[in-house]
Amino acid sequence: MKTEELIERGKKYLMQTYTRPAMVLDKGAGTKVWDLEGKQYYDFVGGIAVNALGYSHPKLVQVIKEQAEKLIHCSNLYYSEPQINLAKMLVELSCGDKVFFGNSGAEVNEGAIKIAIKYFKNQGEDKHRIIYMKNSFHGRTIATLAATGQYKYQKDYLSILPKFKEAIFNDLDSVKAGIDQEVAAVLLEPIQGEGGINVATEEFIKGLRELCNQEGILLIFDEIQCGLGRTGKMFAYQHYGVEPDILTIAKSLGAGIPIGALIAKEKIASSFKPGDHGTTFGGNPLACAAAIANLKVIQEEDLVGKCQEKGEYFKTKLEGLKEKYPQKIKEIRGLGLMIGVELEEEGQEIVKKCLEEGVLINCTAKKVLRFLPPLIVQKEEIDYLIDILNKILM
Ligand SMILES: Cc1ncc(COP(=O)(O)O)c(C=O)c1O
Numbered sequence: 001m002k003t004e005e006l007i008e009r010g011k012k013y014l015m016q017t018y019t020r021p022a023m024v025l026d027k028g029a030g031t032k033v034w035d036l037e038g039k040q041y042y043d044f045v046g047g048i049a050v051n052a053l054g055y056s057h058p059k060l061v062q063v064i065k066e067q068a069e070k071l072i073h074c075s076n077l078y079y080s081e082p083q084i085n086l087a088k089m090l091v092e093l094s095c096g097d098k099v100f101f102g103n104s105g106a107e108v109n110e111g112a113i114k115i116a117i118k119y120f121k122n123q124g125e126d127k128h129r130i131i132y133m134k135n136s137f138h139g140r141t142i143a144t145l146a147a148t149g150q151y152k153y154q155k156d157y158l159s160i161l162p163k164f165k166e167a168i169f170n171d172l173d174s175v176k177a178g179i180d181q182e183v184a185a186v187l188l189e190p191i192q193g194e195g196g197i198n199v200a201t202e203e204f205i206k207g208l209r210e211l212c213n214q215e216g217i218l219l220i221f222d223e224i225q226c227g228l229g230r231t232g233k234m235f236a237y238q239h240y241g242v243e244p245d246i247l248t249i250a251k252s253l254g255a256g257i258p259i260g261a262l263i264a265k266e267k268i269a270s271s272f273k274p275g276d277h278g279t280t281f282g283g284n285p286l287a288c289a290a291a292i293a294n295l296k297v298i299q300e301e302d303l304v305g306k307c308q309e310k311g312e313y314f315k316t317k318l319e320g321l322k323e324k325y326p327q328k329i330k331e332i333r334g335l336g337l338m339i340g341v342e343l344e345e346e347g348q349e350i351v352k353k354c355l356e357e358g359v360l361i362n363c364t365a366k367k368v369l370r371f372l373p374p375l376i377v378q379k380e381e382i383d384y385l386i387d388i389l390n391k392i393l394m
Contacts, residue, residue, distance in 0.1 A: 003022070072286045101283025102260040116268070130187050135198065187220040190236040198333065208242075223248065256290070341368065
């Protein structure tokens with residue numbers, strides 16, 4: 001079927017929750033993807049920080065095929081080997097002790113909020129509020145929307161959203177001001193993604209850890225976008241020398257197969273007893289096998305180290321563009337391969353022009369070009385993007 005006909009069909013049958021360009025993606029390999037007409041694109045969006053290994057990585061494909069032939073799904077009424085082994089891997093890699101698997105970022109953040117409240121409930125305390133940051137993004141379910149500090153997403157549901165409290169990112173006093181007897185936890189992304197690639201300062205993160213300790217409340221890091229190697233460390237919290245009590249990851253965990261993980265320290269993890277929380281699909285054998293294969297490739301190919309190195313290279317190139325076009329580029333931010341370019345004007349036009357030139361990029365918070373390429377991106381591919389941006393900004 002032709003692109004135009006297919007898009008027409010899509011408009012008829014799909015809820016129009018996204019504004020999409022007039023092309024249909026068909027296949028991919030490495031950092032490249034092709035549309036139905038055979039046009040090639042370099043992908044610097046990476047499925048919004050999902051496609052860590054790019055497209056069609058042979059080791060990932062092989063494991064998915066083998067697991068699909070063996071056992072795709074068995075529910076959480078039974079143990080499966082991939083789920084147990086993935087939990088072990090994540091605990092060994094992170095600061096957590098136990099894992100609960102969900103299917104998406106919002107779902108595991110929802111779990112994080114529930115377990116924080118349950119932790120205090122079990123001690124006879126009614127702490128049911130979360131402090132979240134302005135410009136955060138934690139998902140689109142009711143509780144995660146309540147913790148998403150962006151009015152545009154919350155506004156139609158305010159009457160049913162739990163009353164959480166907003167604080168200012170990188171402003172410890174604003175968090176202190178929000179703490180009272182009802183607060184169970186502080187939830188934040190160490191590097192805000194949707195909010196415009198805003199990196200938390202070391203002072204803020206260390207201050208938050210101390211504050212939470214003093215107040216006896218929990219610190220939750222949402223590393224759904226910034227976790228698993230992207231920032232040049234396996235987890236973003238490792239840049240700060242501070243450990244959260246609860247950690248959530250999703251997006252790149254399954255390298256394209258939906259899976260999320262809620263990871264917690266033992267004293268919190270044990271708050272959930274059989275029946276307290278659950279999900280039908282979460283951590284099914286196929287998704288867990290894919291995640292194990294993904295983590296193995298990340299480790300074997302030192303993609304975390306490469307992220308650090310390529311991120312530096314990428315940022316230096318972008319700084320070059322900033323020097324050349326100071327009237328157009330305001331700031332370059334980010335860590336590793338999670339990079340934002342704040343423009344002086346809105347960025348959607350640049351996204352459109354890049355698409356025409358065969359490069360997929362994204363713009364968030366209206367003025368921030370956001371780059372989240374696969375962790376396997378090559379320097380020549382970064383050079384290609386820089387040349388295109390140079391041409392567009394000229
Ligand atoms: C930091 C962060 N948390 C949570 C989410 C929600 O994840 P999902 O779309 O998988 O529900 C996102 C998605 O963009 C995110 O970036």
